[in-house]
Amino acid sequence: MPLLSPRPNHKMSASTQKSAHFYTVEVGDARFTILKRYQNLKPIGSGAQGIVCAAYDSVTQQNVAIKKLSRPFQNVTHAKRAYREFKLMKLVNHKNIIGLLNAFTPQKTLEDFLDLYIVMELMDANLCQVINMDLDHERMSYLLYQMLCGIKHLHLAGIIHRDLKPSNIVVRSDCTLKILDFGLARSAGTSFMMTPYVVTRYYRAPEVILGMGYKENVDIWSVGCIMGEMIRGGVLFPGTDHIDQWNKIIEQLGTPSVEFMRRLQPTVRSYVENRPRYAGYSFERLFPDVLFPAESSDANRLRASQARDLLSKMLVIDPQQRINVNDALMHPYINVWFDESEVNAPPPGAWDQSVDDREHTVEQWKELIYQEVIDYERTHNTLGPGGRGAAGGGGANSSGSSAAAGNASGVVGGKEGSTGGSSTTGSAQDDDSMQYSSNSASSATASAAASGASRR
Numbered sequence: 078m079p080l081l082s083p084r085p086n087h088k089m090s091a092s093t094q095k096s097a098h099f100y101t102v103e104v105g106d107a108r109f110t111i112l113k114r115y116q117n118l119k120p121i122g123s124g125a126q127g128i129v130c131a132a133y134d135s136v137t138q139q140n141v142a143i144k145k146l147s148r149p150f151q152n153v154t155h156a157k158r159a160y161r162e163f164k165l166m167k168l169v170n171h172k173n174i175i176g177l178l179n180a181f182t183p184q185k186t187l188e189d190f191l192d193l194y195i196v197m198e199l200m201d202a203n204l205c206q207v208i209n210m211d212l213d214h215e216r217m218s219y220l221l222y223q224m225l226c227g228i229k230h231l232h233l234a235g236i237i238h239r240d241l242k243p244s245n246i247v248v249r250s251d252c253t254l255k256i257l258d259f260g261l262a263r264s265a266g267t268s269f270m271m272t273p274y275v276v277t278r279y280y281r282a283p284e285v286i287l288g289m290g291y292k293e294n295v296d297i298w299s300v301g302c303i304m305g306e307m308i309r310g311g312v313l314f315p316g317t318d319h320i321d322q323w324n325k326i327i328e329q330l331g332t333p334s335v336e337f338m339r340r341l342q343p344t345v346r347s348y349v350e351n352r353p354r355y356a357g358y359s360f361e362r363l364f365p366d367v368l369f370p371a372e373s374s375d376a377n378r379l380r381a382s383q384a385r386d387l388l389s390k391m392l393v394i395d396p397q398q399r400i401n402v403n404d405a406l407m408h409p410y411i412n413v414w415f416d417e418s419e420v421n422a423p424p425p426g427a428w429d430q431s432v433d434d435r436e437h438t439v440e441q442w443k444e445l446i447y448q449e450v451i452d453y454e455r456t457h458n459t460l461g462p463g464g465r466g467a468a469g470g471g472g473a474n475s476s477g478s479s480a481a482a483g484n485a486s487g488v489v490g491g492k493e494g495s496t497g498g499s500s501t502t503g504s505a506q507d508d509d510s511m512q513y514s515s516n517s518a519s520s521a522t523a524s525a526a527a528s529g530a531s532r533r
């Protein structure tokens with residue numbers, strides 16, 4: 078009898094079973110270890126959290142986007158964001174929010190857990206690649222309408238985004254649009270006097286910059302900034318930090334009212350009140366006629382004046398005077414696209430706001446994220462027809478994950494809800510990067526997007 082004959086080992090067979098469904102491929106500087114059903118990977122973008130590839134799903138026979146989150150638990154900021162985004166993607170279902178198609182990890186145990194892969198619908202380009210094109214009114218208003226529908230849907234779930242920006246909005250060549258991310262967690266603070274590391278803040282509302290309370294129409298400001306940039310062809314308020322950002326805003330829109338100042342925290346208020354006073358410019362000066370699509374017809378002239386009217390209602394420093402999402406959807410520039418099933422789609426389940434307030438160690442986050450992905454693998458047909466969930470099949474492996482489940486729920490039960498309310502004065506670092514996709518394929522499709530907006 079051979080001395081080293083391996084005894085049947087459940088754990089081993091379960092892991093081997095899982096590995097058999099994966100392969101590794103180099104894409105650019107990254108290495109993707111993914112399910113074999115996904116073929117023909119091509120890098121299409123990157124952000125603070127990870128690298129995104131286009132791929133072909135041989136099971137569903139459709140093109141998909143796969144985002145690799147490397148060590149999503151590497152620090153608490155990354156971890157919270159990854160966890161929140163993954164949970165929200167599972168929850169939300171709306172044509173203007175990116176849809177989750179699959180999720181998996183190639184690692185087999187919590188101890189080994191490193192990477193989370195998220196499979197999404199593939200889009201053609203992000204909005205950075207489209208924003209500077211000469212968009213006509215039809216395309217511009219359709220893109221804005223879809224943004225507003227997606228935002229409204231998030232609001233219905235209790236999610237106020239606060240950090241919408243072009244790099245996190247993606248479009249297809251048929252001019253359809255989806256929001257890619259879910260913004261800042263309620264408890265993610267952005268302190269006015271603090272300048273943490275490089276993130277794009279150009280689209281952040283005054284109440285976010287100044288650390289005030291906020292409500293749903295905080296997201297309207299970002300839509301206004303995006304719309305203004307589509308018209309002007311350049312970023313409206315390109316501040317290097319919060320202070321510079323604020324200066325850019327008041328130089329153009331004017332110093333806000335005393336009544337607004339009264340709502341600021343004392344230190345911020347004293348800074349803001351001591352800035353030089355600016356009268357601001359009229360919207361006719363800020364967005365002159367020459368910037369709008371050529372006025373070949375009366376209809377176009379009407380649309381230009383409607384566009385400027387909408388901008389003047391969205392780019393209002395004081396949220397109490399700013400238009401809300403429902404009224405923006407009813408605005409004449411937007412409501413030409415109004416479709417009840419898009420504007421008032423069934424709301425998603427309510428978002429558990431306490432997730433936003435959770436504080437955990439890196440190890441605890443690792444466990445929570447691992448648990449989410451294992452749960453997903455177990456409840457979905459991750460491998461495609463014929464396969465069981467990638468981690469759900471094997472006896473030892475699934476018992477391993479239920480151990481993680483027990484621990485993870487212990488973590489959740491132990492500590493939560495430490496910071497309540499909607500005030501935005503924490504020290505948590507918000508986190509995204511200014512990197513835009515440099516993929517030429519997506520630029521090509523971006524131009525296609527700019528040339529095909531009709532849907533009816």
Ligand SMILES: Nc1ncnc2c1ncn2[C@@H]1O[C@H](COP(=O)(O)OP(=O)(O)O)[C@@H](O)[C@H]1O
Pocket residue numbers: 121122123124125126127128129142144175197198199200201202203244245247257258509510513514
């Ligand atoms: N589903 C998708 N379809 C097409 N491009 C995408 C998709 N998801 C991401 N991208 C591209 O990859 C970039 C980075 O993705 P993102 O999810 O924003 O990563 P991060 O969270 O790290 O910022 C996006 O700006 C976009 O250009």
Ligand SMILES: [Mg+2]
Pocket residue numbers: 124125244245258509510
């Ligand atoms: Mg991003």
